[in-house]
Amino acid sequence: MRHFCSLLxxxxxxxxxxxxxxxxxxxxxxxxxxxxxxxxxxxxxTPRDFADAKVLVVIFTSNHCPTAQLYEHRIKQIVxxxxxxxxxxxxxxxxxxxxxxxxxxxxxxxxDTHEAMKIRARDHAFNFPYLDDGETQAVAEKFxxxxxxxxxxxxxxxxxxxQGRVDDSEREGLVKQRTTRDAIDALLADxxxxxxxxxVFGCSIKWKEKAxxxxxxxxxxxxxxxxxxxADAAALRELRANKGTGKVRMINVWATWCGxxxxxxxxxxxxxxxxxxxxxxxxxLAAEFPDIEPKVLKFLQKQQAxxxxxIFGTTDKYALMEALDPxxxxxxxxxxxxxxxxxxxxxxxxxxxxxxxxxxxxKALDAISPWPATGGQ
Numbered sequence: 514m515r516h517f518c519s520l521l522x523x524x525x526x527x528x529x530x531x532x533x534x535x536x537x538x539x540x541x542x543x544x545x546x547x548x549x550x551x552x553x554x555x556x557x558x559t560p561r562d563f564a565d566a567k568v569l570v571v572i573f574t575s576n577h578c579p580t581a582q583l584y585e586h587r588i589k590q591i592v593x594x595x596x597x598x599x600x601x602x603x604x605x606x607x608x609x610x611x612x613x614x615x616x617x618x619x620x621x622x623x624x625d626t627h628e629a630m631k632i633r634a635r636d637h638a639f640n641f642p643y644l645d646d647g648e649t650q651a652v653a654e655k656f657x658x659x660x661x662x663x664x665x666x667x668x669x670x671x672x673x674x675x676q677g678r679v680d681d682s683e684r685e686g687l688v689k690q691r692t693t694r695d696a697i698d699a700l701l702a703d704x705x706x707x708x709x710x711x712x713v714f715g716c717s718i719k720w721k722e723k724a725x726x727x728x729x730x731x732x733x734x735x736x737x738x739x740x741x742x743x744a745d746a747a748a749l750r751e752l753r754a755n756k757g758t759g760k761v762r763m764i765n766v767w768a769t770w771c772g773x774x775x776x777x778x779x780x781x782x783x784x785x786x787x788x789x790x791x792x793x794x795x796x797x798l799a800a801e802f803p804d805i806e807p808k809v810l811k812f813l814q815k816q817q818a819x820x821x822x823x824i825f826g827t828t829d830k831y832a833l834m835e836a837l838d839p840x841x842x843x844x845x846x847x848x849x850x851x852x853x854x855x856x857x858x859x860x861x862x863x864x865x866x867x868x869x870x871x872x873x874x875x876k877a878l879d880a881i882s883p884w885p886a887t888g889g890q
Contacts, residue, residue: 538657538665538676541709545569545671546655550605550644551627553634558603558642560671566601568700570693571665572641572679573658575608576633578716579620579884581661583683585637588662591679592640595697602641606630607653607661612723614730615786617716620884622871625719632868650721660715664693668700677711683886734786737819741810743803743826746836752796752823753837755851760792761858761877765865766837766847768800769812773864774846778816780867785820788874792853792881798837799824800845852877 539546549559563569572588574581592602608625623629627645634643646652656665666675675696680688696706744752755762765781767774785795797820799809806824813822825833834841841847842862850859850873859873 536654536657536659538659538663538710539655539673541673541676543673545571545667545673546652548644548646548652548655550646550652552645553627553631553639553643558644562642563601563603566599567669568595568600568697569667569671570595570600570602570697571656571667572602572604573607573653573656573661573663573665573718574604575606575661575716576623576625576629577608577613577618577621578661580683580715580886582621583685583884583886584662584679585639587679587685589638589640591694591697594694595701596640598701600697600701603644604639604641605644605646605652605658607646607650607658608719609647609650609721609724612719612721612727614727615783616790617719618787619791620875622868622875650718653718658718660713660717662715663713666693666696666700666706674700675706675709677708678713683714734819735817737817739810739814739818739822741799741806741813741822741824743806744798744823744833745826746829746832748823748826749798749833749836752798753849753851753855755853755855758794759853759881760794761853761874761881762849762851763793763795763870763874764798764837764849764851765795766798766800766841766845768845769805769808771845775812777846777865778818780865782816782818782820784867784871785818788878791878793874793878795820797822800830800833801825802828850874850877853881 545560547560549557552558596602606625610624610626613625618624623633625647630643630645662679664677664679665673668674677692679693681690681692682688692708692711695708699706752764767778769775781795781797797818801809801824803824803826809824827833834843838849840860844862846863846865848859848861848865849857850870852858858877859870
């Protein structure tokens with residue numbers, strides 16, 4: 514059932530084959546739409562920045578989309594191959610960050626905010642300008658972009674000569690038609706591209722009106738029941754072993770009186786909503802005396818923490834600490850990430866570095882159930 518849910522989520526993320534009724538891609542022969550967008554280098558870009566290029570390639574892409582991620586290295590290779598031949602490239606993120614649901618980010622370490630764009634461009638060594646259209650989406654509207662990735666290629670007169678896909682398969686080993694490369698080659702040779710338009714396949718653009726759907730979804734999950742269970746030393750040893758679950762288990766030890774614990778708790782809840790459709794389980798463990806249970810439960814309910822929630826089941830905290838993690842020195846918060854074999858793959862005493870945590874988690878999750886388009890590679 515868990516595997517089915519992962520496949521269903523994967524299908525949802527890539528269900529962009531049908532175009533929105535009121536958004537049609539720019540027609541072949543159209544002029545390059547004007548734009549002024551902020552890049553990840555905090556400078557504004559306009560078409561004038563690319564005026565000297567014989568060919569201009571505009572690619573709509575995004576951080577969170579797994580299909581777009583699969584194409585990143587191919588796009589970088591295209592840039593390396595054609596930039597010396599007077600071809601300019603610019604990538605644009607069209608997604609409105611508030612319209613991306615948390616469960617749509619189960620395959621990514623970053624969201625689609627401008628700050629996250631900076632991180633992805635830096636960490637993945639983007640060799641092209643990466644611009645943010647997410648706030649107004651006015652440029653995506655002008656181009657009629659429908660998915661990420663979506664390519665638009667303009668000639669020297671800045672007339673559109675091709676729009677569509679990068680190539681014909683997310684699995685690079687199955688590619689037979691390198692459509693974007695073929696179109697660029699034709700324009701550099703002063704020929705008409707043999708293929709001028711194609712369908713695209715990828716994650717649908719997250720238009721700003723979808724933010725209301727996101728809000729309703731958050732209201733729905735906020736109504737999920739919140740429960741709290743006591744755990745003794747035996748239960749904590751079993752929890753730590755993570756035997757037979759087939760999941761990556763995250764354990765966060767916290768307390769109501771711990772400032773850093775309380776401040777990061779909302780992000781913990783979001784972390785659960787983000788990854789729970791995959792082979793992942795978040796367990797919160799309140800390092801409190803059993804008689805504090807009502808206060809702990811009230812806090813969890815306020816946080817809408819529909820995770821698996823535990824509280825120390827006896828008053829011998831040191832025995833419970835030893836049962837959970839002999840390497841834990843007792844400071845809070847304390848977080849473990851345990852793979853299906855029971856190996857601790859992330860341990861943090863103190864505030865969580867959520868980006869580092871997500872990157873470790875994604876590697877472990879992908880080892881269990883990789884993104885379907887990768888073919889298990």
